[in-house]
Amino acid sequence: MNNKLAAALSILFCAGVANAGPPLDDVCETGHRCRTIAKFGIITDIHHTNKADIPSRKYSAAVAKTEHFVKSMNRQKANFVIELGDFVDTLADSKDPLENLNEVESVYSSFRGPKYHVLGNHDFDNIERDVFLDSITNTRIPMGETYYSFDSGGIHCVVLDADYTVAEPHLPFDLQDPNDPFWTWKDAWVPEEQLAWLEMDLARSNRPTVVFTHQVVHRDTTEDHTIKNADALRAILEEDGQVVAVFSGHDHRGEMAVRNGIHYFVLEGNVGMSLDWPEVSPTEGLDPVKDSPFTFVEVKQERADEFNGIRTYQIALTGNAQQYTYEDQVQILAP
Numbered sequence: 464m465n466n467k468l469a470a471a472l473s474i475l476f477c478a479g480v481a482n483a484g485p486p487l488d489d490v491c492e493t494g495h496r497c498r499t500i501a502k503f504g505i506i507t508d509i510h511h512t513n514k515a516d517i518p519s520r521k522y523s524a525a526v527a528k529t530e531h532f533v534k535s536m537n538r539q540k541a542n543f544v545i546e547l548g549d550f551v552d553t554l555a556d557s558k559d560p561l562e563n564l565n566e567v568e569s570v571y572s573s574f575r576g577p578k579y580h581v582l583g584n585h586d587f588d589n590i591e592r593d594v595f596l597d598s599i600t601n602t603r604i605p606m607g608e609t610y611y612s613f614d615s616g617g618i619h620c621v622v623l624d625a626d627y628t629v630a631e632p633h634l635p636f637d638l639q640d641p642n643d644p645f646w647t648w649k650d651a652w653v654p655e656e657q658l659a660w661l662e663m664d665l666a667r668s669n670r671p672t673v674v675f676t677h678q679v680v681h682r683d684t685t686e687d688h689t690i691k692n693a694d695a696l697r698a699i700l701e702e703d704g705q706v707v708a709v710f711s712g713h714d715h716r717g718e719m720a721v722r723n724g725i726h727y728f729v730l731e732g733n734v735g736m737s738l739d740w741p742e743v744s745p746t747e748g749l750d751p752v753k754d755s756p757f758t759f760v761e762v763k764q765e766r767a768d769e770f771n772g773i774r775t776y777q778i779a780l781t782g783n784a785q786q787y788t789y790e791d792q793v794q795i796l797a798p
Contacts, residue, residue, distance in 0.1 A: 500617030507712030508732035548583020548677030
């Protein structure tokens with residue numbers, strides 16, 4: 464940890480990443496000179512399955528939308544891509560869960576660069592945890608690790624696993640008996656061992672840090688989508704002084720918030736968001752390009768002199784969404 468690296472953060476909101484060319488990074492939104500220190504793509508809540516489509520969830524388009532995301536990030540020359548969980552969903556009869564997972568993993572892994580996964584609650588609907596972990600690849604991360612960190616460009620990245628029961632002894636989510644489940648989608652807990660690891664990991668880094676989770680971190684812990692010991696997690700992030708942003712999924716509506724100097728982004732679910740697709744899309748959510756929500760993120764460091772020893776960063780989010788967009792929600796950040 465380096466307290467002098469604590470970040471003052473400004474946000475830039477854009478739309479339409481699909482056909483964008485290489486980003487310009489000479490001038491930040493503040494008008495100061497700046498340089499891009501990292502750029503990456505995020506997608507969340509793909510929910511690949513063979514279940515029938517419903518108005519709010521277009522499962523049948525999941526693979527095609529993932530392919531569009533990967534192609535877009537290859538064009539953008541993203542440093543890495545990351546999916547924030549619920550990669551797959553509960554299957555209807557007659558399909559092998561491993562085949563279902565392998566289909567979407569094969570498309571996702573076609574990205575020409577490092578790629579990472581965050582575990583979501585639906586990832587264990589039909590498949591055991593160990594089998595799931597043996598079937599995905601996180602670049603240069605040992606097989607089976609569910610929380611980990613890596614550096615990319617000028618930033619430090621931390622992936623957390625909150626897929627544990629709230630009830631003690633905080634069991635990890637795993638394949639469950641639908642007639643006798645031991646966890647629900649509202650369960651989310653980060654065990655003490657993982658929190659201790661997080662403190663040590665953050666202390667070893669002197670870079671601006673971005674954190675990735677599936678479940679939400681910034682809301683009150685009584686809220687359904689929120690990690691139930693989020694207060695303890697946020698305290699660690701705030702104490703470190705270098706965490707500039709936290710990205711999560713799980714609540715498909717999406718949201719932005721600022722809490723004690725950290726920006727929290729809940730990204731829109733790729734399979735569907737808050738409205739029924741027929742209300743917002745002429746193709747009812749089935750167009751793999753226009754109806755595929757994902758985000759391209761650029762982290763920029765201003766080249767202006769440091770202010771009282773605090774470096775200033777900008778996070779530029781370029782969204783590709785059909786329903787709520789980041790521009791729609793920018794007023795949440797206004798004073």
